Structure formats: structure tokens, C-alpha cells
Amino acid sequence: MPAWSLKLSAAFITLFVLVGSFDYASGHLKNPAAPLQPPVAGAPAPASTTPEPSVGPSIGPLLTVRPGQRTASATSGPRLTLAPGVQTASLAPITLTHTS
Amino acid sequence: MDPQLVVWLVARATGVAAYIALCLAILSGVALRTSVLDFLATNRALRSLHDFMTWIWIPLGIAHVTALLLDRTAQIGPLDLVVPFQVSYAPVAIGLGTLSLDIVVVVTVTSWLRRGLDDRLWRWLHRTSYVAFVLLFLHGLLSGTDFSSPLISSLSWSAALGIGLLAVARIAFGRLPE
Numbered sequence: 001m002p003a004w005s006l007k008l009s010a011a012f013i014t015l016f017v018l019v020g021s022f023d024y025a026s027g028h029l030k031n032p033a034a035p036l037q038p039p040v041a042g043a044p045a046p047a048s049t050t051p052e053p054s055v056g057p058s059i060g061p062l063l064t065v066r067p068g069q070r071t072a073s074a075t076s077g078p079r080l081t082l083a084p085g086v087q088t089a090s091l092a093p094i095t096l097t098h099t100s
Numbered sequence: 101m102d103p104q105l106v107v108w109l110v111a112r113a114t115g116v117a118a119y120i121a122l123c124l125a126i127l128s129g130v131a132l133r134t135s136v137l138d139f140l141a142t143n144r145a146l147r148s149l150h151d152f153m154t155w156i157w158i159p160l161g162i163a164h165v166t167a168l169l170l171d172r173t174a175q176i177g178p179l180d181l182v183v184p185f186q187v188s189y190a191p192v193a194i195g196l197g198t199l200s201l202d203i204v205v206v207v208t209v210t211s212w213l214r215r216g217l218d219d220r221l222w223r224w225l226h227r228t229s230y231v232a233f234v235l236l237f238l239h240g241l242l243s244g245t246d247f248s249s250p251l252i253s254s255l256s257w258s259a260a261l262g263i264g265l266l267a268v269a270r271i272a273f274g275r276l277p278e
Contacts, residue, residue, distance in 0.1 A: 001141045003148035010124050010149060014156050017255070018117035024246060025112040029105070034245040038173055038189045 104172060111167035111174070112245055116252055118160035119240055122204070123259040125153035126233055130266040133274075154208060161201070190243060197239035203232035230267055233260075 185195035
């Protein structure tokens with residue numbers, strides 16, 4: 001076999017491997033079985049395994065009703081929607097039923 | 101496509117391709133000293149192939165390390181290309197590649213300067229390419245993202261075993277009988 005055909009064959013083999021590897025890598029962007037898993041720069045720190053109690057929502061100053069003052073009729077107040085994972089305080093629900 | 105993703109794909113693909121090109125370079129080099137490829141070509145043609153493969157694996161190797169330098173996730177700096185075992189998350193796996201690169205650079209540069217070197221010294225320097233190949237194989241095995249793929253794994257192992265067998269035959273028998 002002449003030298004040029006050896007070179008051409010070797011170049012084709014390498015090119016085939018290069019294109020094939022690129023194609024394979026494109027189809028398998030992340031390999032969970034890869035031996036190296038470098039930490040991603042700038043990523044947030046992993047969450048702690050032991051959950052810590054979150055601070056309950058502050059309700060703010062309670063409504064003070066002076067003697068003789070009329071309060072609003074029994075309308076439903078604004079509802080507080082908590083994000084998942086937010087722990088509620090163990091306080092009795094605030095319902096104002098007293099009218100003077 | 102995200103540039104970081106392209107860099108990552110290039111690093112992976114050129115790593116495998118550079119490994120195969122280097123395998124072919126070593127295979128043709130061993131074939132010069134054994135008669136194992138005599139059925140295929142003359143020694144002159146094999147020598148020509150051996151020299152030619154340098155110009156195939158060098159650009160692939162440069163592309164591999166350049167892509168890793170640009171890849172933010174790999175966290176490899178210019179010093180890591182020269183000084184082995186410095187990368188914090190995988191000092192051995194990546195350090196073996198650095199060491200292999202250092203040896204291959206010495207082998208290549210001394211081959212270009214062969215006329216000015218003592219022949220015996222050059223031969224011993226050139227033989228360290230076997231060590232470089234073993235280190236390169238271990239580097240691929242320990243850090244190659246695609247090495248677990250059956251196709252790439254079988255290709256890499258076959259090339260390594262082929263060169264290993266030829267190297268053993270070379271040490272044991274010298275030039276094989278015609």
C-alpha cells in the first residue's frame with residue numbers, strides 16, 4: 001500500500017472518530033456515569049439535609065379597637081398566601097366578631 | 101447553541117479523536133521496529149505515516165486543551181497544562197493527562213531536533229512515548245466523560261490492547277521473524 005493511501009486512511013479514521021464523538025456527545029450532553037463531576041462555578045450551595053425552622057410570617061400590629069368605636073362589619077379580610085415551605089406561626093386565627 | 105456547551109462538546113470530541121490519532125502514530129511507530137504491518141506497507145510508507153500522524157494529533161490535542169481552558173466548568177488554568185496534579189477536584193485523573201502531554205511534547209520536540217541530538221539519547225527519549233501512552237489511557241479511563249459508552253470504550257480498549265501487545269512483542273522478540 002502506498003504511503004499516501006495509508007495517510008488518507010488514517011486521516012479518514014481520525015475524522016470519522018472526531019465527527020462520531022461530537023455526534024455522540026451532542027446526543028448525551030450530560031453523562032451521570034461520568035467519572036468526573038466538577039462543582040459548577042457560581043452555583044448555589046446545596047441545601048442542608050436537616051431542615052431548619054423558618055421564621056413565621058409577622059402579622060404586624062393587631063387591630064386595636066377603642067371603646068365605643070365601631071369596627072367594620074364582618075367582611076372577609078385579606079388572605080395571606082404562603083409560599084411552599086414557609087412555616088406558619090402557631091397563633092389562633094384572627095377573627096374579629098365583636099361589635100360594640 | 102450556548103458557547104459553553106459548544107466548548108464542552110469540542111473538548112470531549114477532540115479528546116477521543118486525539119487519543120485515536122496518537123494510537124495510530126504509536127502503532128505505526130511500533131510497526132517500524134516489528135514486521136507486524138509488513139503485509140500492509142513498506143517501512144518507508146509506515147515511517148511516512150508515523151511522521152504524518154504528528155500533524156493530525158497535534159491540532160486535535162491543542163483543540164482539546166484549549167476547549168478545556170475555555171470551559172468554565174472544567175476549571176483548568178494555563179498552569180494545569182504544564183504542572184500536573186494541581187486541579188482541585190480531580191488531581192490524579194487530570195494530572196495524568198498533563199504528565200502525558202508534557203512527555204509527548206518532549207518526544208515531539210526532540211524528534212524535530214534529532215539531528216542535533218545524540219542518537220542513543222534520542223532513542224531513550226522516544227521510548228518514553230510508551231509511558232506517555234499508558235498515562236494517556238489512564239487519563240481517559242479516569243476522566244473521560246464518554247469512556248463509559250460501549251462504542252467509545254471498546255474502541256479505546258482495543259487500541260490500547262493492540263499497542264500493548266505490539267509493545268510486548270517488540271520487547272520480547274525485537275523485529276518479528278518474516
